Amino acid sequence: MYKALFRHIEKIVTLEPCEIEILESCLNVSTIKKKELVLQEGQICNILYFIIEGCMRQYIINDKGIEQTLQFGIENWWITDYLSYHNDIPSHFYIQAVEKSEVITIEKSTLETLLIQIPKLERYFRIVAQKSFGAAQMRIKFLFTMSAEERYHHFNGLHPEFVQRVPQYMLASYLDFSAEFMSKIRAGKI
Amino acid sequence: MYKALFRHIEKIVTLEPCEIEILESCLNVSTIKKKELVLQEGQICNILYFIIEGCMRQYIINDKGIEQTLQFGIENWWITDYLSYHNDIPSHFYIQAVEKSEVITIEKSTLETLLIQIPKLERYFRIVAQKSFGAAQMRIKFLFTMSAEERYHHFNGLHPEFVQRVPQYMLASYLDFSAEFMSKIRAGKI
DNA sequence: GTAATTTCTTGAAGTACTTCAAGTTTTTTA
DNA sequence: TAAAAAACTTGAAGTACTTCAAGAAATTAC
Known part of the structure; x- marks a missing residue:
């Protein structure tokens, strides 16, 4: 059940059997239903989520009431508001x-x-955080230098399976353009 | 000389005198002239920079040959390509x-x-990296939800001294609009 | 302290998108 | 399996910016 996390950790540091035991005792698995929220605007976030299976996203709701996805997380990713x-x-x-996702949760006090x-x-x-920060900088680079169409094709080139996996309107907002424009890009009408 | 860094570290963890001594022996200070590059596209980055005094920036050069600033760093910030x-x-x-900046440099092998x-x-x-990642996510939020003018006024509200400190065209690219548009925003011609 | 360079300003023309509105298709639910 | 809800498509009109070009102001360098 916790295997995925242990494997992820072992890529970076080697744990002793007794350490694995301690770690195991601090973890909880929970199943999150599709569309269920684990954090809402205004709440204080004191849980880290490691995704064992499924897909989560971090989003905001803008002035016009439209959801904009800032970040997706899939298998073997941590997601939280640091x-x-x-x-x-x-x-x-x-x-x-x-x-529907399976996640490992660790509460702040437990993690401490x-x-x-x-x-x-x-x-x-x-190391996870430093790499995530590096990835966020690359994301900003792509947002700065590519047109909407380029961002779509670039992302689709890197993660074609993922493009199939989430609703188009969520991906459109992640790439910072409207759902309608995404539809036109895909139809080649641009 | 290293005081600024020690103070920054002590906000998060407490070091023993002997640890401070070890740390000290691993650090180097160097002075970077205005406009001097410490990293160029294509190079492998194996140094961390802690800014004691001055201002650094991370930027790219886009297809049109224009520089776009992704990140500024000032006193007490780490800057590198993770x-x-x-x-x-x-x-x-x-x-x-x-x-002109004073920075502490740590090489990768030394840091290890x-x-x-x-x-x-x-x-x-x-903790530094997790907070930086959190800040990067907020930055993406602002880029997504605010108009160019809002981004300028918001940034100017938060960091008025900094707006005076760097050339307008650098700040314009950091906020993701053209230098000309910045000029018009400031003149109230929008 | 004058020349050279860098930075900032302004207006006019262009464009890469957004917004709106309505219809269609797909997926979910009971 | 029918009804409801969610997701996608399309075209027309609008707009928040960009690009270009040229001059003015400020800063740097010798």
């Missing part, structure tokens, strides 16, 4: 299951004690 | 001093041994 988490401030985001018992995990989470 | 750093791949970015000697620093760098 700003709300670290600063204990209300989140600006919603986090929702796009598909866990990191004291297994300091190696500091390293694991450091 | 994707290039971790994956040993050529960077997509330039990193340059906007003003340092983190083994002082595991507490894993925690420090984890």
Whole structure:
């Protein structure tokens, strides 16, 4: 059940059997129904989610009442609002299951004690966060330099299976253009 | 000389005197002239920079040959390309001093041994990276939800001194609009 | 302290998108 | 399996920007 996470961790640090045992005792698995929210705007986010199976997204609702997806997460990704988490401030985001998902949850207080018992995990989470930050910078680069059509084709080239997996309007907002424009790009009407 | 960094670290973890000594022996200070590059596109980035004084920026050059700033860094910020750093791949970015800057540099191999000697620093760098990632997500939110004019006024409201500190065209590209448009916003001609 | 360079401004023309509205198709639910 | 809900498509009209070009102002360099 926790195998996916152990495998992910072992790519970065090596855990002793006793450490795996401690870790195991701190984890919980939960099933999130499609469209269920695990975080809402205004709430303080004090849980980290590791996606074992399924797909989650982080989104906002803009002035016009339209949802805009900032981030998707799939198998073997962590998803959370680190700003709300670290600063204990209300989140600006919603986090929702796009598909029925299995996630491992770790609460902030549990993680704190866990990191004291297994300091190696500091390293694991450091490297995960640094790589995520690097990926966010690349994302900003693509948003800055590519046209809407280029962003779509680029993303589709990198992750064709994923494009099939989520509603078009969610992907459109993730790539920062309207659902209607996505439809026209796909039809080759641009 | 290293005081600024020690103070930054002590906000997150407490170092023993002997640890400070070890850390000190691993650091170097260097002065970067205005406009000097510390990283160029295509190079592998294996240095972390901590800004003691001055201002640096990470930018790209787009298809039209125009520079677009992705990130600024000022006093007490780390700046680097973590994707290039971790994956040993050529960077997509330039990193340059906007003003004459004093920076602490740590090379990758040095940091690796340092983190083994002082595991507490894993925690420090984890928290720095997680907060940076959170900030990057907020940045994407603002890019998604605000008009050019709103982004300017919002940024100017948060960091008025900084707006005075860097050339307008750099800030314009950071906020993702043209230098000419920035000029019109500031003149109230929008 | 004057020349050279960099940065900022302005207006006119163009364009890559958005918005709206209505209809169609697909998926979900009971 | 029918009804309801969600997702996608299409065209027409609008707009928030960009690009270009040229001059003015500020800063840097010798």
